[in-house]
Amino acid sequence: MVPxxxxxxxxxxxxxxxxxxxxxxxxxxxxxxxxxxxxxxxxEWDFHKPEVKWFLNGQLNITENxxxxxxxxxxxxxxxxxxxxxPSEPHRVLTYEELYEEVNRFANVLKSLGVKKGDRVAMYxxxxxxxxxxxxxxxxxxxxxxxxxxxxxxxxxxxxxxxAQAKILITADGGFRGTKVIPLKQTADEAIRSTPIVEKTIxxxxxxxxxxxxxxxxxxxxxxxxxxxxxxxxxxxDAEDPLFILYTSGSTGKPKGVLHTIGGYMVYTAYxxxxxxxxxxxxxxxxxxxxxxxxxxxxxxxGPLLEGATSVMFEGIPTYPKPDRYWxxxxxxxxxxxxxxxxxxxxxxxxxEEWVDKYEMPTLRVLGTVGEPxxxxxxxxxxxxxxxxxxxxxxxWWQTETGGIMISPLAGIIPTKPAYATLPLPGVRPVIVDxxxxxxxxxxxxxxxxxxxxxxxxxxxxWGDHERYKQAYxxxxxxxxxxxxxxxxxxxxxxxxxxxxDDVINVSGHRLGTAEIENALNEHPLVAESAVxxxxxxxxxxxxxxxxxxxxKLKGLDDELRESLRKGVAKLISPIxxxxxxxxxxxxxxxxxxxxxxxxxRKIVQGSTDFGDTSTLTNPEIIEELIQGYQx
Ligand code: 7RM
Numbered sequence: 001m002v003p004x005x006x007x008x009x010x011x012x013x014x015x016x017x018x019x020x021x022x023x024x025x026x027x028x029x030x031x032x033x034x035x036x037x038x039x040x041x042x043x044e045w046d047f048h049k050p051e052v053k054w055f056l057n058g059q060l061n062i063t064e065n066x067x068x069x070x071x072x073x074x075x076x077x078x079x080x081x082x083x084x085x086x087p088s089e090p091h092r093v094l095t096y097e098e099l100y101e102e103v104n105r106f107a108n109v110l111k112s113l114g115v116k117k118g119d120r121v122a123m124y125x126x127x128x129x130x131x132x133x134x135x136x137x138x139x140x141x142x143x144x145x146x147x148x149x150x151x152x153x154x155x156x157x158x159x160x161x162x163x164a165q166a167k168i169l170i171t172a173d174g175g176f177r178g179t180k181v182i183p184l185k186q187t188a189d190e191a192i193r194s195t196p197i198v199e200k201t202i203x204x205x206x207x208x209x210x211x212x213x214x215x216x217x218x219x220x221x222x223x224x225x226x227x228x229x230x231x232x233x234x235x236x237x238d239a240e241d242p243l244f245i246l247y248t249s250g251s252t253g254k255p256k257g258v259l260h261t262i263g264g265y266m267v268y269t270a271y272x273x274x275x276x277x278x279x280x281x282x283x284x285x286x287x288x289x290x291x292x293x294x295x296x297x298x299x300x301x302x303g304p305l306l307e308g309a310t311s312v313m314f315e316g317i318p319t320y321p322k323p324d325r326y327w328x329x330x331x332x333x334x335x336x337x338x339x340x341x342x343x344x345x346x347x348x349x350x351x352x353e354e355w356v357d358k359y360e361m362p363t364l365r366v367l368g369t370v371g372e373p374x375x376x377x378x379x380x381x382x383x384x385x386x387x388x389x390x391x392x393x394x395x396x397w398w399q400t401e402t403g404g405i406m407i408s409p410l411a412g413i414i415p416t417k418p419a420y421a422t423l424p425l426p427g428v429r430p431v432i433v434d435x436x437x438x439x440x441x442x443x444x445x446x447x448x449x450x451x452x453x454x455x456x457x458x459x460x461x462x463w464g465d466h467e468r469y470k471q472a473y474x475x476x477x478x479x480x481x482x483x484x485x486x487x488x489x490x491x492x493x494x495x496x497x498x499x500x501x502d503d504v505i506n507v508s509g510h511r512l513g514t515a516e517i518e519n520a521l522n523e524h525p526l527v528a529e530s531a532v533x534x535x536x537x538x539x540x541x542x543x544x545x546x547x548x549x550x551x552x553k554l555k556g557l558d559d560e561l562r563e564s565l566r567k568g569v570a571k572l573i574s575p576i577x578x579x580x581x582x583x584x585x586x587x588x589x590x591x592x593x594x595x596x597x598x599x600x601x602r603k604i605v606q607g608s609t610d611f612g613d614t615s616t617l618t619n620p621e622i623i624e625e626l627i628q629g630y631q632x
Contacts, residue, residue, distance in 0.1 A: 169200075531547045
C-alpha cells in the first residue's frame with residue numbers, strides 16, 4: 001500500500017519533499033510495490049528532446065501488483081462489483097481470487113491465439129466485467145491494450161485499430177444503455193472491412209441478439225474460456241515497456257494514440273487514488289465513468305485494484321430507469337467514495353431535488369468530479385443534496401496524457417472552494433505562463449497551464465509518432481509540458497481551471513477536436529467548408545456549434561440538410577460529436593493567409609460583439625451576416 005497523507009501539514013511536508021528530491025520521493029512510494037528487479041535509476045528526463053523515463057531497468061508485472069500482492073489477504077474480498085443497466089437483472093461480484101482466475105484464463109486464451117509481448121489487442125466492449133478481464137489479461141502477458149469507447153463509429157474504430165495495428169479485437173454481441181441496445185458486433189464487422197490486420201474477433205455474449213458470424217474470424221468468448229487454465233505466469237516486463245494506448249482528440253483531425261508505460265503509471269495511479277479519495281481498506285468505491293476513457297482506466301481499474309480496493313462498475317446511465325439510479329447504487333452497496341462528472345451532476349440537478357433527497361446515503365464520505373470545469377451551482381447541489389453537506393468534494397483536474405490526477409484537493413485535508421481544483425498533488429509542479437512563455441509567479445495571475453517537471457504517470461509518447469508528441473505538448477513553451485488548458489491562480493494560491501484554449505472542446509466531459517467534426521461535416525457533398533466552435537451549454541458544459549458554408553439554393557431545405565449533417569457526424573465519429581446547432585453561412589471570416597479567425601466565431605456564439613482587432617480579415621463584412629444568423 002502506498003503511503004497516505006492524513007493532515008494538511010503532512011501534505012505540505014510531502015509536497016516540499018517531492019520538489020526538493022523527486023527521485024527520492026517517488027522511489028519511496030515505488031518501493032511499496034512488488035518488483036522482480038529493482039530499478040537502477042529513478043528518473044531520466046529531458047523536456048526538450050522530449051524524453052521521460054522512470055524506474056529505469058526495474059522489472060515487474062502490473063497484474064502481480066493487483067493479484068499476487070493482495071491475494072493472501074483479499075482473496076475473498078470483492079474486487080469488482082458490477083451493477084447491470086437494468087436493476088432487475090442480478091448484479092455480479094468478482095472477488096480478487098475470482099478475477100485473478102478469469103484474468104489468467106483469458107491470458108491463456110490470448111496466448112493460444114498467438115498474442116505475444118508487445119502486440120496490440122483492441123477492445124470495443126460495453127461496461128461489463130469482461131472488459132476488466134481483457135485489460136488485465138493483456139497486461140498479464142505483456143501485450144498492449146487499446147480500448148475504444150463503445151460509443152465510437154465503425155470508421156473511428158477502424159482508424160484506431162489500424163493505427164495501433166491490433167491483430168485481435170474483443171467485442172460483444174451488443175451493449176445495454178438505458179432503453180437502447182447498442183449493436184457493437186455489427187459496428188465492429190463494419191470496421192473490420194477496412195482493417196486487414198485483424199486476424200481474430202472474440203465476441204462476448206451480452207444481449208443475446210442475432211448477429212452475423214464469420215467462421216474464419218469470429219470466436220465466442222465462452223467457448224474459448226471453457227477449457228482455459230486459471231493459471232498463467234505473468235510476463236516479466238521492463239518498467240518503461242508500454243502498458244496501453246488510449247486515443248484522444250487533439251487540435252488536428254487525427255486522434256492521438258497516447259501511450260502509457262507500466263512502472264510509472266502503476267505508481268502514479270495507485271498513489272493518487274489512495275490519497276485524493278482518502279480510501280480506507282474495506283471501503284466501497286464507485287467511479288461512474290466509462291472504462292473507454294482514461295478516468296475508467298485509472299480510477300475504475302488500475303488505481304483501485306492496485307490498492308486492493310472494492311470498485312463498483314456500472315453498465316448503465318444515471319437516468320435509467322429513473323434519475324435516481326446512482327443514489328440507488330450508492331445505498332445498495334454502501335458506497336463510501338463516489339466519483340462522476342459535472343455533466344452528470346447538472347443533468348440530475350435538472351430533474352429536481354426530490355430524486356436525490358429521499359436517499360440518505362449514510363455511508364458516503366467523499367465526492368469527486370472530473371472531466372470539465374464544475375460551475376458553482378452544480379458544486380453546491382452536489383455538496384448539499386448528494387453529500388448532505390458533510391462530504392468534501394474533490395474537483396480533480398487531469399488529462400488522458402497525465403495518466404492520473406494532477407491538481408485536486410485531498411479529501412477532507414485540503415479545504416475546498418467551489419469551482420477550484422485547489423492545489424497540486426505531491427510531485428506535480430504546475431507553472432502559469434503568458435503567451436510569450438514568461439512564467440507568472442505569485443498570486444492572482446492567469447495564463448497557460450504548463451507542468452515544469454516530470455511525474456511518473458505522464459504519457460511517454462504518441463503511438464508511432466514521437467514528433468507529434470513533441471509538437472503537441474513540448475513546443476508551445478520549450479522546456480515545459482503544455483496542457484492546452486487556461487488557468488488562474490487566486491489569492492490563496494489555489495488553481496482554477498478555465499478550460500481548453502486550443503481547438504479542443506469539452507462536451508459532457510468528452511474531449512472532441514473541432515477539426516475532427518469539421519472533417520466529418522466537409523464529407524457531405526453539399527458542404528464547401530465548415531468551422532466548429534464550442535458554446536456555453538447549461539448541461540453539457542459546452543455545446544457544438546457549426547458554421548457551415550453551403551450553396552445559396554439550399555434555402556428552404558435547411559432542416560433536412562441539418563439532419564443529414566448530424567447523421568453524417570454520428571456515422572463518421574460518434575453520436576456524442578453531433579453538432580447541437582448548425583448555421584448555414586455564405587463564408588467564414590478569414591485572414592489574408594486563408595486561416596479561419598476562430599476567435600470571432602467563439603465570440604459570436606457567446607453572444608459577444610467584442611471582436612478585438614479585425615483588420616487582418618479579408619472579408620470583415622461577413623461578421624454582420626454571422627451575427628444576424630446566430631441561433632441562440
Ligand atoms: C480526465 C480527463 C482532459 C481535459 C483537460 C481539461 C478538462 C479535466 C477537469 C477539467 C476543469 C477539472 N481527461 N478537465 N478535469 N477541467 N476541471 N477538474 O477528463 O483527456 O479526457 O480531458 O478535460 O480541459 O485538459 S481528458
